[in-house]
Amino acid sequence: MKNILTLLLVVLMGTTSVISQKKKDVLLTIDGNPVYADEFERVYKKNLDLVQDESQKDVDGYMQLFIDYKLKIAEAKAQGLDKKEPYQVELRKYRDQLSRSYLFEEKLTEDLAKEAYDRSKEEINASHILIEVGFEAKPQDTLAAYNKIKSLRERALKGEDFEKLAKENSQEPNADKSGGNLGYFSVFSMVYPFETAAYNTKVGGISEIVRTNFGYHIIKVNDRRARLPKIVVSHIMISDKKGAHTFDPEERINEIATMLKQGQSFESLAKEFSDDKNSAVNGGKLKPFTKGELRAPEFEDAAYKLKNIGDISKPVKTEFGWHIIRLDERVPETTFEEQKAELEKRVKQGDRAKVVVNAVNKKIKEKYNYKKGTDYLPFFDTYVSDSVLTRNWDMKPIPTAQDKTLFTIGDRTVKFSDFASYVADRQRSTMPFADKESLLASFYDEFETEKLKDYYRDRLEVENPQYAAVLGEYRDGLLIFDVMEKNIWNAAKNDSLGLKQFYEKTKQNYRWKQRVDADIFSATSQMTAQRIQKMLEEGRAPEEIKAELNPDGSVNVLLTQGIFEVGEQELPANLEIKKGISTIYPSNDSYIVVNVKEVLPEGIKELDEVKGRVISNYQTELETQWMDQLRSKYDVEVNNKTLKKVKRQLK
Numbered sequence: 001m002k003n004i005l006t007l008l009l010v011v012l013m014g015t016t017s018v019i020s021q022k023k024k025d026v027l028l029t030i031d032g033n034p035v036y037a038d039e040f041e042r043v044y045k046k047n048l049d050l051v052q053d054e055s056q057k058d059v060d061g062y063m064q065l066f067i068d069y070k071l072k073i074a075e076a077k078a079q080g081l082d083k084k085e086p087y088q089v090e091l092r093k094y095r096d097q098l099s100r101s102y103l104f105e106e107k108l109t110e111d112l113a114k115e116a117y118d119r120s121k122e123e124i125n126a127s128h129i130l131i132e133v134g135f136e137a138k139p140q141d142t143l144a145a146y147n148k149i150k151s152l153r154e155r156a157l158k159g160e161d162f163e164k165l166a167k168e169n170s171q172e173p174n175a176d177k178s179g180g181n182l183g184y185f186s187v188f189s190m191v192y193p194f195e196t197a198a199y200n201t202k203v204g205g206i207s208e209i210v211r212t213n214f215g216y217h218i219i220k221v222n223d224r225r226a227r228l229p230k231i232v233v234s235h236i237m238i239s240d241k242k243g244a245h246t247f248d249p250e251e252r253i254n255e256i257a258t259m260l261k262q263g264q265s266f267e268s269l270a271k272e273f274s275d276d277k278n279s280a281v282n283g284g285k286l287k288p289f290t291k292g293e294l295r296a297p298e299f300e301d302a303a304y305k306l307k308n309i310g311d312i313s314k315p316v317k318t319e320f321g322w323h324i325i326r327l328d329e330r331v332p333e334t335t336f337e338e339q340k341a342e343l344e345k346r347v348k349q350g351d352r353a354k355v356v357v358n359a360v361n362k363k364i365k366e367k368y369n370y371k372k373g374t375d376y377l378p379f380f381d382t383y384v385s386d387s388v389l390t391r392n393w394d395m396k397p398i399p400t401a402q403d404k405t406l407f408t409i410g411d412r413t414v415k416f417s418d419f420a421s422y423v424a425d426r427q428r429s430t431m432p433f434a435d436k437e438s439l440l441a442s443f444y445d446e447f448e449t450e451k452l453k454d455y456y457r458d459r460l461e462v463e464n465p466q467y468a469a470v471l472g473e474y475r476d477g478l479l480i481f482d483v484m485e486k487n488i489w490n491a492a493k494n495d496s497l498g499l500k501q502f503y504e505k506t507k508q509n510y511r512w513k514q515r516v517d518a519d520i521f522s523a524t525s526q527m528t529a530q531r532i533q534k535m536l537e538e539g540r541a542p543e544e545i546k547a548e549l550n551p552d553g554s555v556n557v558l559l560t561q562g563i564f565e566v567g568e569q570e571l572p573a574n575l576e577i578k579k580g581i582s583t584i585y586p587s588n589d590s591y592i593v594v595n596v597k598e599v600l601p602e603g604i605k606e607l608d609e610v611k612g613r614v615i616s617n618y619q620t621e622l623e624t625q626w627m628d629q630l631r632s633k634y635d636v637e638v639n640n641k642t643l644k645k646v647k648r649q650l651k
Contacts, residue, residue, distance in 0.1 A: 027646065028067065028638045030074050037642050040066055044650060059647050063638070071630040073476050076483035087478055094474050099457045100348075102467055103364075108356045113343035116352075117336045119187040119199050125223040126198050127162055127180040129170040132215040136438030149209055149216040156206050162220045171215070180220075186227055192351045194219070228291055232329035233303050234266060234284035239275040239321040246561065253315045253322035255555040260312060262554065264524060266326055268588035272522070273558070275321065288331045299323060357449055364409070364452045368459070373405035376419060380440055383420070388427050389436060395424040407448070409455045422447045487626055492619040502618045503607045509617075510610040514566045514577055515600040521545070521593045522558040529584045529591035532557065536581045536595050563600070 025037040044062055081087060100106065129152055133145035152169055156162050166172075166180030187195065197210040198219050207219040236256055240249040256269055267283030274280040291300050296318040306313060306327035313325040336343075347353065364370070379402065387393045398417045406414045426443055433439040461468045492499065503510075519542045523529040528549060535545045542559055549557045564571050572585035572592050582594040607614060 025642045025645070026639055027642050028070075028636060030070055031635050033074075035070060037646050041646060041650065059643075059650055063643070067636060068627055068630075069476075069480070071627070071634055071636070072480050072483055074634055075487075075630055076479035079483065079486070081479055081482045081486070082475075084482070087482055090478055091475060094478075095457055095471060096453070098467065098471060098474070099453070099460060102460055102464065103360055103453065103456060105356055105360055108359050109344050109347050110340070112347045112352045112355065113340060114336055116187045116343050116347065117339055119195070121227055121333075122199075122224050123184040123186045123227050124198050124221060125184045125225075126182050126201075126219050126221050127166060128172070128182065128194075128217050128219045129156075129162075129166045129180055130172040130175070130215055130217050131169075132171045134215070134434065134438075135213060136434045136442070138435065145216055146209070149218060153206060153209060153218045156218065156220065162206075181222075184223075184225070188346055188350065192355070228304065229333065230288040230290045230331040231303060231327065232288050232331060233286055233306075234270065234326045234328055235276065235279065235286060235299075236266070236270045236274045236284055236324045237276040237279075237321050238273070241321070244275065247559075249322055250315070252558075253324065255550075255558065257315055257324055258553065258555040259524060260324065262524065262556075265589045266312070268590070272588055272590065284326070285328065288329075296320065299325065303327065361449055361452055364456050368410040368455065369408075370452070371408045373407050374416075376406055376416065376444055377437070377440065379404070379416060380419070380423075381437065384423060384436065384440065386436055388423065388439060389433055391427045391430065393424065393427055395420055409452060410459065412451075412455050414451050418451070419444065419447055422450075484623075488619050488623050492615050492622055499614060499618055500607065502621065503614050506614075506617065507604050507607075510605045510613065512565065512600075512603050512605055514602055515563055516566070516571070516577065516594075516596045517563050517598040517600065518561070518571075519595040519597070520560045520564075520570055521595070522560070522587070522590045523549075523593065524556045524590065526584060526591050528556050529593050532593045533581055533584070536593070542595070 026034045027037040027040050028035050040063070043066070044059070048062070076082065100109075129149070131145045131149045131152075133142050137145070148169075152165055156165060163179035163181070166178075167176050170180050172178075172180060182190075185198075189195070190198070191212045191214075193210050193212050194217060197207040197217070198221060201207040201219060201221045203221050203224055205221055207217075207221075210217045210219070236253075238249045238253045238256070239245070245252070252273070256273060259269060260266060270280050270284030274284055276284070279286055289300070291304060294300055298316055298318045302313045302316040302323075303325050306325065309327055309329065311327050313323075316323045316325060347356075383396075383398070385393055398420060403415050403417050406416060406419060408414070423440070423443055426446070430439065430443075433442070461471060521529070521532045521542075523532060531549065532545060535548070540548075542561065546557050546559045560570055562570075566575075566577055571594065572582075572587060575582060575585065575594060577596070577599060579596050579599055582592075582596065585592040585594075
């Protein structure tokens with residue numbers, strides 16, 4: 001929770017002072033370093049509605065938040081956190097992501113997302129023949145594989161049985177049994193070049209030869225059909241995770257299934273018993289989905305077998321537990337705009353990203369006058385030994401006379417020595433390659449892309465004030481997180497003695513409310529609830545009552561036992577807290593009877609019972625003390641003349 005609050009503070013601080021300023025009015029200095037008025041004005045206007053403390057909503061109050069923020073950044077830099085490798089790695093990741101919208105990538109990504117949307121309306125049934133050959137293979141091996149797939153394609157085009165050709169020639173595992181049949185698939189199911197070839201081939205046709213990282217393929221399209229529409233379902237879930245319940249989950253789901261057959265409301269049972277709390281509050285309703293979108297194929301299969309709106313499934317087992325599913329709606333087709341964000345996310349994460357990379361590199365080269373220098377391969381084929389294949393190559397310095405220019409981009413020159421350093425680092429995390437030349441070619445493509453993008457981003461921060469401001473904001477945000485983690489969050493977690501002393505000082509703040517040790521009976525009718533009361537008065541055991549009132553597999557009573565704090569959801573809201581058998585409390589479509597065996601008084605909770613809350617509060621106290629130290633350590637001077645001017649402008 002503390003981390004979330006600090007990240008919110010980072011957001012509150014908004015854009016940094018990187019933006020070029022028309023008017024350099026200094027609002028304050030921290031150890032002589034200026035902070036400008038226009039930065040304060042921007043963040044004040046941007047974030048005023050997010051400030052919860054009313055006392056901090058006026059300019060003077062907000063100024064204290066702003067100063068605290070700047071002090072934390074100053075301290076983070078004083079502790080050298082901006083030089084740490086994890087910080088640098090995280091910043092590079094964000095810089096890469098942020099620059100995408102400026103690097104010509106967004107339009108390319110959108111085009112590929114639109115293509116995926118159009119393809120997603122169809123499913124294709126196809127078979128294929130694979131001749132394996134990796135991109136790192138020797139030229140003669142690649143040519144042999146190509147000639148073989150070419151011959152097979154010619155035979156297929158002349159009418160030979162495709163399935164027989166696949167069984168006898170395809171190098172896909174189990175092709176001798178499957179005949180290369182892949183069944184039905186849709187967009188994102190296959191690697192992008194394969195998917196494209198399949199979608200570009202008519203039913204009954206044979207595709208052109210297509211190359212993937214697996215090898216060469218030819219594809220025969222057997223059928224095309226419209227993809228299943230999305231559906232909306234509601235479900236009741238009983239978790240089967242260890243320790244989740246004192247009862248048997250399968251028995252409970254079967255009891256609920258019986259209650260549904262007896263006419264109990266699906267929504268009411270979901271609200272009362274479902275362990276999927278996010279959907280339970282809505283009567284069990286889930287967001288629309290189609291096959292392949294959930295991580296539970298058993299759930300999807302059962303849902304799509306329901307034919308009519310309102311149909312209810314039998315209990316279904318998934319990795320999450322037991323479910324009962326009801327079909328609520330068949331969803332009309334969604335537009336591209338409605339799916340755009342999710343589709344673009346998948347484009348960026350999949351092999352379509354390579355298409356974008358190649359196009360982006362071409363654009364950067366054109367914009368900044370890329371010039372190719374000396375070819376790397378003749379030198380590096382000798383300079384780099386085969387030990388690079390086992391990640392053991394030891395880089396030796398390249399003599400100045402041999403340190404040729406690989407390429408220039410703008411005013412930046414990239415040398416052989418730059419690539420050598422990249423190879424030395426990159427070898428440690430590489431996958432196995434068949435030969436050194438393939439490894440060097442792959443590394444060079446990565447290296448050139450990285451250098452082109454680095455140059456573009458560096459220029460972007462100079463040329464685009466908006467980009468510079470957002471990147472600066474994130475820089476500061478990372479520093480705030482790191483300095484808080486080091487000085488407050490971890491300090492509180494690791495200081496067991498200080499935590500115990502803090503607990504002893506504040507333990508009156510951590511108290512149990514009144515509790516009850518109780519058996520809670522949920523009955524399907526008022527008459528059944530009355531029978532429960534009578535049987536309890538006779539001294540009958542809870543399990544005996546449940547067994548007698550649920551004859552022949554029917555479910556008229558559910559039993560929940562344990563110790564409950566007054567106000568917990570399991571107890572009726574207006575339960576009279578006293579030992580003995582309660583009156584009957586209506587709850588949704590059920591009737592609740594509570595047998596209170598013991599009333600436990602209020603009391604102080606042990607440290608282990610509230611450790612999370614105590615740590616959070618201890619962090620708050622440590623932060624208060626730390627901020628006092630920072631205010632003493634740094635010299636903060638506010639320019640009152642500028643502050644008055646800011647107040648006038650903000651009115």
